[in-house]
Amino acid sequence: xxxxxxxxxxxxxxxxxxxxxxxxxxxxxxxxxxxxxxxxxxxxxxxxxxxxxxxxxxxxxxxxxxxxxxxxxxxxxxxxxxxxxxxxxxxxxxxxxxxxxxxxxxxxxxxxxxxxxxxxxxxxxxxxxxxxxxxxxxxxxxxxxxxxxxxxxxxxxxxxxxxxxxxxxxxxxxxxxxxxxxxxxxxxxxxxxxxxxxxxxxxxxxxxxxxxxxxxxxxxxxxxxxxxxxxxxxxxxxxxxxxxxxxxxxxxxxxxxxx
Numbered sequence: 001x002x003x004x005x006x007x008x009x010x011x012x013x014x015x016x017x018x019x020x021x022x023x024x025x026x027x028x029x030x031x032x033x034x035x036x037x038x039x040x041x042x043x044x045x046x047x048x049x050x051x052x053x054x055x056x057x058x059x060x061x062x063x064x065x066x067x068x069x070x071x072x073x074x075x076x077x078x079x080x081x082x083x084x085x086x087x088x089x090x091x092x093x094x095x096x097x098x099x100x101x102x103x104x105x106x107x108x109x110x111x112x113x114x115x116x117x118x119x120x121x122x123x124x125x126x127x128x129x130x131x132x133x134x135x136x137x138x139x140x141x142x143x144x145x146x147x148x149x150x151x152x153x154x155x156x157x158x159x160x161x162x163x164x165x166x167x168x169x170x171x172x173x174x175x176x177x178x179x180x181x182x183x184x185x186x187x188x189x190x191x192x193x194x195x196x197x198x199x200x201x202x203x204x205x206x207x208x209x210x211x212x213x214x215x216x217x218x219x220x221x222x223x224x225x226x227x228x229x230x231x232x233x234x235x236x237x238x239x240x241x242x243x244x245x246x247x248x249x250x251x252x253x254x255x256x257x258x259x
């Protein structure tokens with residue numbers, strides 16, 4: 001059915017998400033199996049690997065659930081952000097603390113995941129999580145409005161940084177000890193991840209007219225150089241994570257080659 005349907009991450013992420021569902025809704029396995037989520041399905045495992053590396057004590061089940069839900073949700077939302085009505089509906093639901101699996105949510109996978117994500121936000125953290133969620137939203141809008149490669153690179157890094165902050169705020173109640181180093185690294189890693197995504201996606205974005213400028217070959221070299229610089233910085237500062245870093249690059253390349 002789907003190219004990566006045999007991927008073990010499909011069953012793991014599906015299981016984590018379904019463990020939080022106690023109502024009727026869309027088929028989670030069919031959703032998670034889609035090719036568009038292939039680079040997102042491993043986010044929960046990668047976050048846990050980083051927490052172990054930095055010797056952070058954490059509730060593995062809760063962290064896994066929260067990151068799994070967020071990873072599929074954020075891609076789903078990103079794919080429908082150009083649809084004004086759908087975007088406004090997601091924003092309105094996030095602003096409303098009350099979790100509501102109404103008929104509309106049960107029939108729309110993005111809205112269903114929005115309510116599921118709200119369910120996993122600790123009440124005392126709801127305002128702070130919402131704040132960084134909206135920061136992330138505005139960052140993605142800025143990225144799409146970039147008028148030069150310099151703006152695009154800075155915006156891409158900001159998108160990655162705000163995404164990292166959302167995840168951190170989401171799982172913070174489940175962490176204890178040695179969190180600061182993890183927090184700093186995770187922010188840097190997500191900035192790099194968004195730059196890598198930008199390298200892969202920019203050609204398609206230009207073809208779709210999603211960017212207000214057309215990059216020259218010099219612009220592309222600037223983007224590749226900024227990405228390489230960020231990657232080298234992480235590799236040098238955190239040599240113990242080099243193997244995981246290379247695995248992540250390989251997964252992204254495999255996805256791009258098979259697109």
